[in-house]
Amino acid sequence: MEPTLAGDPCADATPSEGLRDFDALVRQHRPRVFRFMLASLHDREAAENLTQDCFLKAYRARDQFRGSASVGTWLMQIAANLIRDHEGSNRLKFWRRTLGGGVDVGEIGNWIPDQQRSPEARVLAREQIEAIWSAVASLSERQRTVFLLRFVEDLEILEIAAITGTKEGTVKTHLFRALQVVRARLEQRK
Amino acid sequence: MTQHLSSRRISKYLSGDTRAREVEHLRGCETCRGEVARAESAVAEFRAAVRFWAGEPGARDRELPPCPASLKNIWGVYRPQKKSWALSLVLQSLALAVLFAAASSPTVRHAARQAFELYVPVDIVRESGGGGGQRSPLPASQGKLPKPSLRQFTPPEVVSTNPNPKLTIEPSILAPPDVALPQAASENYGDPLGNLGLLSGGPGSHGGLGSGSSTGVGSDSGAGVWGSGAYRIGGAVSAPVLLYKVEPEYSEEARKAKYQGIVVLKVVVDPTGRVVNPEVIRSLGLGLDEKAMEAVRKWKFRPGYKDGRPVPVIAEIEVSFRLL
Numbered sequence: 139m140e141p142t143l144a145g146d147p148c149a150d151a152t153p154s155e156g157l158r159d160f161d162a163l164v165r166q167h168r169p170r171v172f173r174f175m176l177a178s179l180h181d182r183e184a185a186e187n188l189t190q191d192c193f194l195k196a197y198r199a200r201d202q203f204r205g206s207a208s209v210g211t212w213l214m215q216i217a218a219n220l221i222r223d224h225e226g227s228n229r230l231k232f233w234r235r236t237l238g239g240g241v242d243v244g245e246i247g248n249w250i251p252d253q254q255r256s257p258e259a260r261v262l263a264r265e266q267i268e269a270i271w272s273a274v275a276s277l278s279e280r281q282r283t284v285f286l287l288r289f290v291e292d293l294e295i296l297e298i299a300a301i302t303g304t305k306e307g308t309v310k311t312h313l314f315r316a317l318q319v320v321r322a323r324l325e326q327r328k
Numbered sequence: 329m330t331q332h333l334s335s336r337r338i339s340k341y342l343s344g345d346t347r348a349r350e351v352e353h354l355r356g357c358e359t360c361r362g363e364v365a366r367a368e369s370a371v372a373e374f375r376a377a378v379r380f381w382a383g384e385p386g387a388r389d390r391e392l393p394p395c396p397a398s399l400k401n402i403w404g405v406y407r408p409q410k411k412s413w414a415l416s417l418v419l420q421s422l423a424l425a426v427l428f429a430a431a432s433s434p435t436v437r438h439a440a441r442q443a444f445e446l447y448v449p450v451d452i453v454r455e456s457g458g459g460g461g462q463r464s465p466l467p468a469s470q471g472k473l474p475k476p477s478l479r480q481f482t483p484p485e486v487v488s489t490n491p492n493p494k495l496t497i498e499p500s501i502l503a504p505p506d507v508a509l510p511q512a513a514s515e516n517y518g519d520p521l522g523n524l525g526l527l528s529g530g531p532g533s534h535g536g537l538g539s540g541s542s543t544g545v546g547s548d549s550g551a552g553v554w555g556s557g558a559y560r561i562g563g564a565v566s567a568p569v570l571l572y573k574v575e576p577e578y579s580e581e582a583r584k585a586k587y588q589g590i591v592v593l594k595v596v597v598d599p600t601g602r603v604v605n606p607e608v609i610r611s612l613g614l615g616l617d618e619k620a621m622e623a624v625r626k627w628k629f630r631p632g633y634k635d636g637r638p639v640p641v642i643a644e645i646e647v648s649f650r651l652l
Binding site for chain 1 (some may be wrong): 335336338339342343344345366367371374375377378379381382383575601615
């Protein structure tokens with residue numbers, strides 16, 4: 139069976155049908171692609187640009203889509219490749235930003251979803267989020283991608299393997315290493 | 329009880345590398361279960377934060393209009409704007425108002441009058457003024473005046489000295505034709521203000537009527553009627569030029585009342601350049617008229633000339649009284 143994205147309405151459709159209404163495709167997949175870009179780059183502007191690039195590439199290459207994976211997986215592949223290219227061209231910039239990084243880490247801590255919680259709980263949640271974020275920022279590109287796809291996008295290991303173009307075992311290894319770093323950072327906070 | 333799971337094993341478990349033995353252990357060991365739950369809850373917080381963080385731009389992008397919004401064209405022909413039109417109107421009105429205010433201010437008007445103290449009347453006709461006579465012992469008798477004319481060919485004669493003239497010309501006096509002169513109902517020529525009685529040309533000389541010495545009517549020397557015989561400025565008559573001026577004094581009453589203004593006098597500048605017969609045309613009162621006449625009598629002019637000779641000239645003088 140083909141690995142598919144969970145809850146993907148296009149998953150059951152034939153490839154050509156899934157790409158026929160490209161506007162609907164963009165509407166459906168754009169939030170996920172953008173979220174992944176934003177979490178990977180931690181740069182809203184770059185994330186928006188790369189999301190646009192992702193759909194532009196998909197639109198231009200829509201004839202080459204063979205349907206070996208679902209449309210969502212295919213789009214996430216393009217996104218992961220774009221991020222890799224972007225990181226390659228901006229490696230120095232990225233590291234400078236993450237290492238210098240109090241601002242970036244602090245920013246995501248402000249996006250605590252549930253504002254109804256008590257102040258103590260919010261502080262705790264904020265600390266956890268910042269710890270994970272700083273850990274994620276220190277990960278390698280491959281580890282981070284795997285971590286985000288697994289724990290933010292809730293994808294299965296097989297889907298991640300399809301997206302990253304690696305084997306299942308490799309994904310697990312990357313994920314394990316990423317988790318080790320994240321958990322170590324969380325322990326430090328405590 | 330078996331040993332607790334190591335940190336690596338928990339990470340392996342979380343990363344999906346699960347083994348039956350670990351699952352079994354986690355079921356029984358609350359400590360390890362708590363460890364896994366803490367890590368999962370932290371990751372769940374992180375997931376929620378990232379989703380929440382990324383949620384808004386997605387929503388915003390979906391609300392973008394499907395087609396480019398039309399923008400106001402900034403290039404092209406501008407229509408006249410009401411605002412600038414109104415501004416222009418206001419500015420020009422202001423400029424006009426300033427001009428009017430400046431022109432009507434007393435200082436400017438006074439300066440203008442100083443520059444043109446002597447009027448140049450448009451009427452170029454010589455002032456009446458006249459006199460004459462036929463060397464008669466009696467004053468001129470009452471009668472009608474000859475018709476006024478701009479040019480005198482024949483002086484009026486009360487007693488005809490030439491009963492059979494070869495060329496008859498109606499006598500006239502020099503005066504504007506439309507001037508209003510007193511008239512007497514009489515067949516004969518004469519002075520309308522004269523006495524009833526025997527016909528007489530008056531004791532003057534050079535023809536005419538009255539006691540003067542020219543061809544007019546009255547006691548002066550000129551071809552006109554009465555008056556001083558002075559000329560009006562203009563035409564061949566040049567204006568007198570002020571040579572010496574005495575500032576008028578303020579009267580005590582006017583000074584106390586802080587009264588100021590302009591007295592207009594009509595004077596005759598005689599051929600010697602002195603001022604004679606000043607008359608008040610526009611009065612100010614409070615003794616200022618008298619002070620003005622007193623000062624003007626002391627003024628000296630270069631007289632007005634006609635045909636190269638100094639002649640008496642009528643002029644109007646404005647004497648300005650101003651408290652500093």
